[in-house]
Amino acid sequence: MTLPLIAITMGDATGVGPEIIMKSLAHAELYERCRPLVIGDAKRLERAGRIVGSDLVVRSLFAVEDAKFEPGTVDCIDLGLIPDDLPFGKLSPVAGDAAYQYLRVATELAVAGKVAAICTAPLNKEALQAGGHHYPGHTEMLAALTGTEEVSMMLTAPNLRVIHVTTHIGLMDAIRKIEPGLVERTIARGHEVLVKAGLSRRKIGVCAINPHAGENGLFGQGEEAEKIVPAIEACRAKGWDVEGPLPADTLFFRAGRGDFDMVVAMYHDQGHGPVKVLGLESGVNITVGLPVIRTSVDHGTAFDIAGKGIADERSLLEALRQAIALAPADA
Structure with missing residues (x-):
């Protein structure tokens, strides 16, 4: 070979x-x-x-x-x-x-x-x-x-994979850019990586934008329902195991203990912070798509x-x- x-x-x-x-x-x-x-x-x-x-x-x-x-x-x-x-x-x-x-x-x-x-x-x-x-x-x-036309950034660390919906733009710009089509395409690119990796279980957790996933509209302006939920529903309709939108703090904890095979982060620091805490020396950046x-x-x-x-x-x-x-x- x-x-x-x-x-x-x-x-x-x-x-x-x-x-x-x-x-x-x-x-x-x-x-x-x-x-x-x-x-x-x-x-x-x-x-x-x-x-x-x-x-x-x-x-x-x-x-x-x-x-x-x-x-x-x-x-x-x-x-x-x-x-x-x-x-x-x-x-x-x-x-x-x-x-x-x-x-x-x-x-x-x-x-x-x-x-x-x-x-x-x-x-x-x-x-x-x-x-x-x-x-x-x-x-x-x-x-x-x-x-x-469109790619995604994925970071990996020991026991964690994170794919990003947005990356190198300001936070306000990121929230404006996030929409169901982009979220669905990002999840799809991540799912393809899990398939290529040969994983029999491909469980994906999707981060919310607001604290506590918006608390049913208490925080934010309904971004979860408008921008994320339709994408998750579309992916579930394909038979994929996708859960969310979930509060980022608890989602990353659960992913770290093995509950998820991949996390979908909405913006740069939401995904980068946990990966770098877990292992800057062993972290890897993969361009997907x-x-x-x-x-x-x-x-x-x-x-x-x-x-x-x-x-x-x-x-x-x-x-x-x-x-x-x-x-x-x-x-």
């Missing part, structure tokens, strides 16, 4: 991405499960390797076909965009543009079928904007690069520790494991 080829984008070169990549690829057992290929800058990886005390050899490549995928060696499609003297830990438009270019190349390879999945190291949203790319983050860029597979670390560029060699690679390792699990067989 051919091991899946996973493209790892370097993210923001001034953040911890290069360091956690070099630390992750030092785990030789990873090469027993996939063929890792970095899309980034070889010299930056070499510098990161010196910082973390790695003895890995970085190979600068121009094509996927030149990669050898050997333990002890980091194969890198080298775009050569980062100046040698660019400091770690400081916002840079150059690094922001480079992060976009790494993702663009990885997406082109995935769409062409040359890689089975994309796993992304973190980028900095402000640097991305300063570099001329006006997207809120990876998720929206991937949607644009693949011509996908794309024609390509994409997983990511569930943390940022960590400018405060970038370049110090102390960044934790566990989230990237878990993101790689998820990418391997989702990748098509023999890809």
Whole structure:
């Protein structure tokens, strides 16, 4: 069986991405499960390797076909965009543009079928904007690069999966955007993930918007009945096991103890908070609804520790494991 080829984008070169990549690829057992290929800058990886005390050899490549995928060696499609003297830990438009270019190349390879999945190291949203790319983050860029109209963000942590109806918009904008069709499509994308994961039980809990799920109209302006209940009823009509809308505080507690296989969060912080409390180091971000597979670390560029060699690679390792699990067989 051919091991899946996973493209790892370097993210923001001034953040911890290069360091956690070099630390992750030092785990030789990873090469027993996939063929890792970095899309980034070889010299930056070499510098990161010196910082973390790695003895890995970085190979600068121009094509996927030149990669050898050997333990002890980091194969890198080298775009050569980062100046040698660019400091770690400081916002840079150059690094922001480079992060976009790494993702663009990885997406082109995935769409062409040359890689089975994309796993992304973190980028900095402000640097991305300063570099001329006006997207809120990876998720929206991937949607644009693949011509996908609508995608969902899913976060995973030990014993918890959370898919989001809305993500990188303000809370008032999120409430306005939520409507039954969007909620139903989000639940459907989440249900498809559970099916692909091979789960025999696929129980989905849906968060309310208001405290205590609105207390039958006592809190809010009837958002649950107007925006969420019709979607849940439509999903139940398909035979799916969907419960809600439920108060988020008790729903996440119940999900953590195993009552649900997935939670549907209405907005960014409603879903992100519980996942990061349960395990920032092992959290993974998965973009659902794309024609390509994409997983990511569930943390940022960590400018405060970038370049110090102390960044934790566990989230990237878990993101790689998820990418391997989702990748098509023999890809």
